[in-house]
Amino acid sequence: MRVGIAQINTVPGAFDQTVAQMVAQSQTAAERGVELLVFPLAALAGVEVVPYADRASFMRDVADALSSLSEQLACPALVPVLMDLGDERGDFDVALLDDGAITPIRMMSRLQALSSPAPQQDVDVPELEFGGVRIALALSHSDLDVLGGYDYDVDVAVYFSEHPFALDDPSSAMGACLDNGRFVDDARRISAWFVGTASLGGYSDEVFSGSSFVLDPTGELVASAPAFEEDLLVAEVGGPAAEPHDVLMPEVFDAPFALWQAVSLGVHDFVTKHGHADAALCLDGTIGSMVLAALASDALGPRHVHVLVGASAGSAAPVCRDLARRLRVDVTSSSGAPRGIDPRDFDELELAALAREHGALALSSLDKTALALGTRACEVSVAVLCPLGDVYRSDILDMARVRNTISPLFKRVRLRVADELMLPLAAKSVLPIAGEHDIARIDQLLFGHIEYDRPLAELVPDAPLPEEVVCAVLRAHRQGELARRAAPPVLAMSTRTLDDARFPLGVRWHDEHADDASLLSGGSQALGSRVMEGGAEAAHGPAPDASSPAGGVDLDATLALLRDLAEQGGFVSPDLASLEALSGADLRSVLESGGNPMSPFSEN
Numbered sequence: 001m002r003v004g005i006a007q008i009n010t011v012p013g014a015f016d017q018t019v020a021q022m023v024a025q026s027q028t029a030a031e032r033g034v035e036l037l038v039f040p041l042a043a044l045a046g047v048e049v050v051p052y053a054d055r056a057s058f059m060r061d062v063a064d065a066l067s068s069l070s071e072q073l074a075c076p077a078l079v080p081v082l083m084d085l086g087d088e089r090g091d092f093d094v095a096l097l098d099d100g101a102i103t104p105i106r107m108m109s110r111l112q113a114l115s116s117p118a119p120q121q122d123v124d125v126p127e128l129e130f131g132g133v134r135i136a137l138a139l140s141h142s143d144l145d146v147l148g149g150y151d152y153d154v155d156v157a158v159y160f161s162e163h164p165f166a167l168d169d170p171s172s173a174m175g176a177c178l179d180n181g182r183f184v185d186d187a188r189r190i191s192a193w194f195v196g197t198a199s200l201g202g203y204s205d206e207v208f209s210g211s212s213f214v215l216d217p218t219g220e221l222v223a224s225a226p227a228f229e230e231d232l233l234v235a236e237v238g239g240p241a242a243e244p245h246d247v248l249m250p251e252v253f254d255a256p257f258a259l260w261q262a263v264s265l266g267v268h269d270f271v272t273k274h275g276h277a278d279a280a281l282c283l284d285g286t287i288g289s290m291v292l293a294a295l296a297s298d299a300l301g302p303r304h305v306h307v308l309v310g311a312s313a314g315s316a317a318p319v320c321r322d323l324a325r326r327l328r329v330d331v332t333s334s335s336g337a338p339r340g341i342d343p344r345d346f347d348e349l350e351l352a353a354l355a356r357e358h359g360a361l362a363l364s365s366l367d368k369t370a371l372a373l374g375t376r377a378c379e380v381s382v383a384v385l386c387p388l389g390d391v392y393r394s395d396i397l398d399m400a401r402v403r404n405t406i407s408p409l410f411k412r413v414r415l416r417v418a419d420e421l422m423l424p425l426a427a428k429s430v431l432p433i434a435g436e437h438d439i440a441r442i443d444q445l446l447f448g449h450i451e452y453d454r455p456l457a458e459l460v461p462d463a464p465l466p467e468e469v470v471c472a473v474l475r476a477h478r479q480g481e482l483a484r485r486a487a488p489p490v491l492a493m494s495t496r497t498l499d500d501a502r503f504p505l506g507v508r509w510h511d512e513h514a515d516d517a518s519l520l521s522g523g524s525q526a527l528g529s530r531v532m533e534g535g536a537e538a539a540h541g542p543a544p545d546a547s548s549p550a551g552g553v554d555l556d557a558t559l560a561l562l563r564d565l566a567e568q569g570g571f572v573s574p575d576l577a578s579l580e581a582l583s584g585a586d587l588r589s590v591l592e593s594g595g596n597p598m599s600p601f602s603e604n
Contacts, residue, residue, distance in 0.1 A: 147190045179250055292388060367393050
């Protein structure tokens, strides 16, 4: 069967425009002999849901768009459709549109399962038969796990990626990073042709990379679409893997280059999908501001980028003006901050005027390193977006070097005076961090804490930094929480943004346990011992000595045990009246089995 993947970039909610794009793709696909056209998850309505008050009207317009598509498409197509809007991202079904008919595959699979002689409550992975080919539709990694772990007899597995690009998740790059992702193994485990369908473009603060692909049942690449570009990918699928077919070499994944493309596409789509054509930003002498100017120029074109060489640029102002000249963007130099006004605050006033003059969206050059440490996050900002707010400073340096290999924009890629981080220490002193090597180590520490949830006790032994500095970094991250809430939104470029890792504002506590032993000593051990004594005494009489060779009680395990006992009746003595409430047969059955109807424990 000849399958096509329509890798298109759409505007969520602009249904007339989206339907026209999808119909045009179907016409091109029909001309190329496509028998079944597959659209990405975000194509029709995006991935986010609207507020509750608007959902009924939104779903009505989704249904109208689907009906219009069914009448106009030039070939049969699979179209993901938002169905259940109970969650933030919503739940998807996949509709088969064929000759004017609309068939929601997952819904029909569930109805068939319920009406079968042995009804099932749910269907893990929906299937359909089309053109003599058995097709499974996977909408998540969990669906792929089910397909690979159970006996699904299918010819083709179509996977609709739900994951936006994230630098720390190779699979999110789809076909651009097959060697490090999961999908080759998935194709082999499922033992079927694998059609990886990727969304493309910026949707809210997320960026989808495209790079759809097709693998044969042995995991060999037979077709691939480019990353970060629209494309119509066509491939023959469904035959035996042993039949002769073209095999391609997967491309080598270049992380800094992919990150540059992702941020550039995110800037373009954020600006244009909000109805603007231009962006404005301030060159303040930091490497982030210089990289952002180049990214915006690549994304929107130099005529649509307006830069202010700020008063805060200081001695770096000539370098900033030279970069603006190389980029051929519109440049304005600051008139200089009046006495008594902080240059950064004055830059924001001038940036606001520049953005208003050109009808442009103002961008901030703050990066994830600065935001994580609370650096400059509390300053007044007129920006509506931090494109680099989920990118660490060391990654920005890598991006600049890779961009220089394409064309030498930056005369020298290095950190400048404006990039220096001032880290407050416990003794009310300040530690300046300016070197690239030191910044990289700070970024590595933040990455482990934010993206991987590693606590202080794990970070101290592994970090190539003194314990005092590790504690200071995490303290600064905790204390910067309030300031970060006022920062503009960021383009998500990782699996966990700073917004995802929020700490409660009302909690004044911060971690000071720098080693594992301290977690099992002092207050934790005393509290754990007392809880065990009180709980055991209430349930079964005086408790044995809680001390152990390990040196303490695991408080988390203790509290979990107490919760289970409380919920399941472990603290309640067997009461004759409650036992008599059982029927004779029920009571006899319980007693014969050796169980206690009031106990949460088994006979073991």
